[in-house]
Amino acid sequence: MAALVNRLAIEYGQYIDLSEHNVQRFPGWRGAVTLEEKIDRFIENLAALTPGTYLFVEHPAYDEPEMRATYHTGYENVAEDRDHVTRVLTNQRVKDFIRERGIELISYADLK
Numbered sequence: 682m683a684a685l686v687n688r689l690a691i692e693y694g695q696y697i698d699l700s701e702h703n704v705q706r707f708p709g710w711r712g713a714v715t716l717e718e719k720i721d722r723f724i725e726n727l728a729a730l731t732p733g734t735y736l737f738v739e740h741p742a743y744d745e746p747e748m749r750a751t752y753h754t755g756y757e758n759v760a761e762d763r764d765h766v767t768r769v770l771t772n773q774r775v776k777d778f779i780r781e782r783g784i785e786l787i788s789y790a791d792l793k
Contacts, residue, residue: 697792699736704792707735710769719769724778734787741767 690696708726710719740763742748748760769775779786 695789697789699792702734702792704734704736707737709737709739716765716768719765720772720774723769723775727775727778727782727784730782730784734792739763739766739770741770743767 687696707730710722710726713719713722742760742763744760744764748763752759
C-alpha cells in the first residue's frame with residue numbers, strides 16, 4: 682500500500698521524503714477519550730515540543746449523517762472521533778496556546 686501511495690504522490694508531484702526534512706511525528710492526544718481529555722492532552726503535547734518540524738495526521742469532519750455512515754466493524758464511532766478532531770483543532774485554548782508559543786503551522790508545500 683505504501684508503494685502505491687508513494688507512486689501516486691510522485692506522479693501528482695506531491696511526494697515529500699519526510700526523513701529529508703527531519704520531520705517527527707506529533708502524538709496529538711494519544712490515549713485520550715473524551716473531547717476535554719483530547720484538548721488537554723493536545724496542549725500538553727504541544728508544551729513538550731522541542732524545536733523542529735512535526736507531522737500530525739488526522740481527518741477532521743463533522744458528526745453529520747454522511748460521517749455516521751462511514752465506519753467499519755470495530756470502529757463504529759468514526760463521526761464522533763472526526764468531529765473531536767475538528768473541535769480540538771478549532772478550540773480557542775489550543776489556538777491561543779499555539780499563538781502564545783509561537784508555533785508555526787505549515788503545510789506540505791512549505792517543505793518543497
